[in-house]
Amino acid sequence: MAKYRGSPGTRRSIQGRRVLEDESRLTSVLENMIDGVIMIDRDANLVLVNRAAEQIAGFSVSGLLGQHVFALQPLHVLHPLIERCMTGNERIRDEIALYLPEERIVEVNLIPIVLANGVGGGILMILHDVTSIRRLERIRSEFVANVSHELKTPIASVKGFAETLLAGAMDDPETAKTFLQIIYEESERLNRLIGDLLELSKIESRLVPLRLAPVDLHELIGKTMEAMGNQAANKHIALSMAVDRDLYIEADEDRLRQILINLLSNGISYTPEGGRVCVKAFPVGDGPEEEKVQIVVSDTGIGIPKEDLTRIFERFYKVDKARSRSSGGTGLGLSIVKHLVDLHGGTIHVDSVVGVETSFTIELPILQK
Template identity: 50%
Template structure:
């Protein structure tokens, strides 16, 4: 902006100098010509006066009196007077001795009057007498209508130059003052022009640095004021748009960050431009290893390169499932679609990844559940049907055999009843259709009562049950019936799956806000690959022996849901050949939720 100020000032200075010079030469020329004409007129007027005096006073007939009069005039004025007769001889001269002067008939101004009979003769030349440049004016002297001579007036050019020089000096001083005033005015004008422009530039630079609060706070009138107002309106509009963009970007980032689905944006050159945390979690890669990397490098483990390439090149949507086996096995539902810029120009592809691992597991569990229910129901129904058909056929006449068949039918019916009851209870628990009746429950007392219930089963196998040592009562808030069902199922399982002469250990640990109940047996143990599925419906580690034991395969699933309904947690640790330990964690105070 300093350069603009200097350019305006320099341009104005140059124009001012050119204008002043032109004005100088024009005015000086006019002054010189005007002063020369005035001097010539002055000489003419003086010559006419001398001519009239000579004519009226008859001085042409008295040369001595004429010379005396001329000398008196010369004392008062700076003009040189010369009187010449009709033959060119000098009669008198105000500044020179006539005896030393030659004939003047050949002088241009005298020749014009005496020879050419002109009314006036003028000449500017070097004086032969004074050896100085002089301006001459000559007019005829007429007496009785007869030319009797000429009067010539002259003045030194030096005096004219001095007068003109004085005028030029005054004019020069005036023009210099005008020039200085013009320069100062130009500087002030350029400053007043460039200062608001400089303010505009400063604001635009701040806007360029993303300081959208920049404004011009100075009031100006005219176009500068309109420009400032426009810049402020532009800055305010830009700030609004940027705030909207930032807000939208925050919303987009918040949405992308909280999406459980992975989102990836790939440009038309195959580079990843955008991703989210879900994608990082699915691919087990940090964003630095995804962003600005080629999609083939990023999605190589998914084997969806061809689908992405097809979407980018053919502008087509694609859908497939992909499997990841490291670090965890995952099943991803992959949707690929092209995305476009303005004008429907292809810009790349959008990939959306849905983790459907749990869905597939649930589908498998549902399928297994249907198969297991069908299998569990088929066996007792087949038994009931077979023995009933045998009895109805009348082929069995032996009373003991009839009673045996009827006992089998009864037992299988009871088994069906238990299975259906457990299924209904499990369904109610999952749907929270069985509200808990929360009361204060003594954990030690419930364990002791449950031990009495299964004591016969334990004594038949000679299994020793080790209860917690006598201690103070451990009180928790729970549903007594449901809590008793939890302890009964776990202790019954421990006795059932423990070999003869084995041991079952029950321990209770009371902490500040929680109670830990552990039931450990010395049975066969559970394989490690079965631990994760142990609480699934109908899942059996040893299917044949479990079914023979009369179990429905739903006990642990029911226990798990009952524990969770009490805001607790159940875990299991086991080692084959050494036994298993089930640990239940329950809060002492149950939070009531409506």
């Protein structure tokens, strides 16, 4: 105690200040932690909850301190773990799902607190939100499963027809020609799929930066539609455009063309013979700061059911496998479009009435920031 000089009163006030300082330091650590911290005493009453815990578990603690933890609805999934931790006096690590109402995956660590006299003093619970990690893992494994599935079909077809040819079908020139044609088409399909996958991964990893320059939308849309003319004519689909002259935006022209080709090719593929596909572009926005351009690609086709509208931008998502198999689609086109629009700082949305029409509306800033 010789450490302290001065009167006992001064010593007490220094000690008191230190206690206060320690406490405020501890409070600030707890409040700024990313992980949730909940502490309960040996009667399972709440004694401490930090802000992160409230956010992760989706409840507000005001007025709840001192209450029994089992009274807290969002945490009822923790009951069995708490009981096990109390009775077994052991550390427990587990993963729980909370529905708030969207699903949240939380890693929980329960640590029994043992007091100096060896008696249980309650439980410290650490909550760590792993929702985004688990979501990414799921997307990755779904992606691998989808790619394998998409590759398997054309490969099985190529293999099957080659085997049949080798087993004797090649002696009949007519049959041989038909089978070779199928092999050729299926390998084209594989080629397209691999090309799209490489493209998507390039765009996603942002390895290729946008080459921004002023783009004349009237010219770009006109030329792209011309290039799609044959595809449309084969299905007797009328293409039309309504785009102001002198409508310029700052964009990567090749990427913008890729967006248009994908949307136009969908419009043509998913519209029965005799239908129409139209592209419009016009400026929108009020102040000069918010100047944007809308590009609308619409068709009079088979449409997209309401329940599929939110999913069609996902990789490999097809409304009806049969309908896009006949168009040779892989389900990657719209996810590429979405990424390209994002890269330009724009938005895309879709409206559709089944059997009547579909329209994709893209909004792009006129100037890139």
